[in-house]
Amino acid sequence: MPVEHAAIIGAGISGLTAALALSRRGISSEIFEQAGELTDVGAGLQVSPNASRILAEFSILEGLSKVWLEPDAIRLISGSSLRQLAAVPAGKFARERWGAPYGVLHRTTLQKALLAAVTADPLCRLHLGVRMDTTLPPFERAADVVIGADGVWSKLRQSVVGSPSPRFSGNIAYRFTIPENEAPSFLDRASVSAFLGGSAHLVCYPLRETGSFNMVAITAGNIAPQAWQSEPTAEQRAQLRARLSGWNAAIVSLLEKHRKLTFWPLFETTSGAWQDGRKTVLIGDAAHAMMPFAAQGAAMAIEDAYELAAFLSNRPVAEALALFERHRAPRIAKLRQRGAFNRFAYHAKGPIRIGRDLVLGLKPPLSLAADLDWIYGYRAADLP
Numbered sequence: 001m002p003v004e005h006a007a008i009i010g011a012g013i014s015g016l017t018a019a020l021a022l023s024r025r026g027i028s029s030e031i032f033e034q035a036g037e038l039t040d041v042g043a044g045l046q047v048s049p050n051a052s053r054i055l056a057e058f059s060i061l062e063g064l065s066k067v068w069l070e071p072d073a074i075r076l077i078s079g080s081s082l083r084q085l086a087a088v089p090a091g092k093f094a095r096e097r098w099g100a101p102y103g104v105l106h107r108t109t110l111q112k113a114l115l116a117a118v119t120a121d122p123l124c125r126l127h128l129g130v131r132m133d134t135t136l137p138p139f140e141r142a143a144d145v146v147i148g149a150d151g152v153w154s155k156l157r158q159s160v161v162g163s164p165s166p167r168f169s170g171n172i173a174y175r176f177t178i179p180e181n182e183a184p185s186f187l188d189r190a191s192v193s194a195f196l197g198g199s200a201h202l203v204c205y206p207l208r209e210t211g212s213f214n215m216v217a218i219t220a221g222n223i224a225p226q227a228w229q230s231e232p233t234a235e236q237r238a239q240l241r242a243r244l245s246g247w248n249a250a251i252v253s254l255l256e257k258h259r260k261l262t263f264w265p266l267f268e269t270t271s272g273a274w275q276d277g278r279k280t281v282l283i284g285d286a287a288h289a290m291m292p293f294a295a296q297g298a299a300m301a302i303e304d305a306y307e308l309a310a311f312l313s314n315r316p317v318a319e320a321l322a323l324f325e326r327h328r329a330p331r332i333a334k335l336r337q338r339g340a341f342n343r344f345a346y347h348a349k350g351p352i353r354i355g356r357d358l359v360l361g362l363k364p365p366l367s368l369a370a371d372l373d374w375i376y377g378y379r380a381a382d383l384p
């Protein structure tokens, strides 16, 4: 029997994208979101061409392109000498090579654009302030498929035997912002800069919507179980300071100066089943929360949502869900591997760091770009 109606738990990037993707296939949906309103959550987001290509299908890319920044390059820079080690070209090059733009924006900008499209779509119905606990929320109409887009702490996971569980990754993000007019000159206003140093890296890029730099330092660290976003304690600040030993004084003082740091322990999920063989499926962070070392979590959520809708459009639900999982799992596994490799390379120390810098220095920009073709050049199922 063809799928006609879906229930979606969670109105984050994966849930909203799923509603839009299903609607394009003529499938209606009800989305249940625990928050009473969708407010400014999260930080900056890099949207790579594999994801922006999908956003174009919902006619929201044009609006985003007007407010976001298309960085001219993704630069890898030494955290001690501030010397550029390598740069992947982006901007016009990204549009030409990967057929869609690479943009950076505030996560809220993307979520609001998706939300506006969902609200305007007669096949999508959003219920705010409805939290799923141990049972599913009451649907207005019986759902043929139930989609868990409820993030790393997913409740719907309990309906899928052998589903992944969340675990602390051993990494902590410290986030802050700097008004653009106060930013030191070593912060490039036209690109994404990743400063690399032993045990930590710092990603910085300007957010045009807010006139500030989004700054996220990621280090190894410890936390109390279930700790979540908060101001770092004196001890956590000391932990960060220790990780920055040997870093350039200008960067260290930037982090010291910013009293308003957000301490953000990073959780990921173990591998496990994403669907129950009947009508329940997990997507996005609910299925495979990953570390931001390849900046692909939201992009994978968008790809998941789009491809799930494609599979559901022309087969029985159980078959579509099994196919979806089989199709997506190898790509997610490969991305996790890339993330783990990036972590190793970004946080390298001693001789490994010297080797890394040599290798990066020898790689021409085109060869760095070619290494990313499988990620950014990906065309989700059924895309032209």
Ligand SMILES: Cc1cc2nc3c(=O)[nH]c(=O)nc-3n(C[C@H](O)[C@H](O)[C@H](O)COP(=O)(O)OP(=O)(O)OC[C@H]3O[C@@H](n4cnc5c(N)ncnc54)[C@H](O)[C@@H]3O)c2cc1C
Pocket (backbone or CB within 6 Å): 009, 010, 011, 012, 013, 014, 015, 032, 033, 034, 035, 042, 044, 045, 046, 047, 130, 131, 132, 133, 149, 150, 151, 152, 153, 154, 155, 173, 216, 266, 283, 284, 285, 286, 290, 292, 295, 296, 297, 298, 299, 300, 301
């Ligand atoms: C520091 C950092 C930097 C990152 N940078 C990038 C980047 O540059 N590019 C990129 O692609 N990705 C990036 N990511 C990853 C990206 O943010 C996530 O992968 C993505 O937002 C996941 O979206 P989601 O919709 O699956 O989950 P979420 O965004 O977590 O959304 C889940 C939604 O479900 C709702 N919900 C939860 N539980 C319930 C419930 N029981 N009932 C009802 N509703 C519920 C929540 O309120 C929320 O709205 C980064 C992540 C981090 C931590």
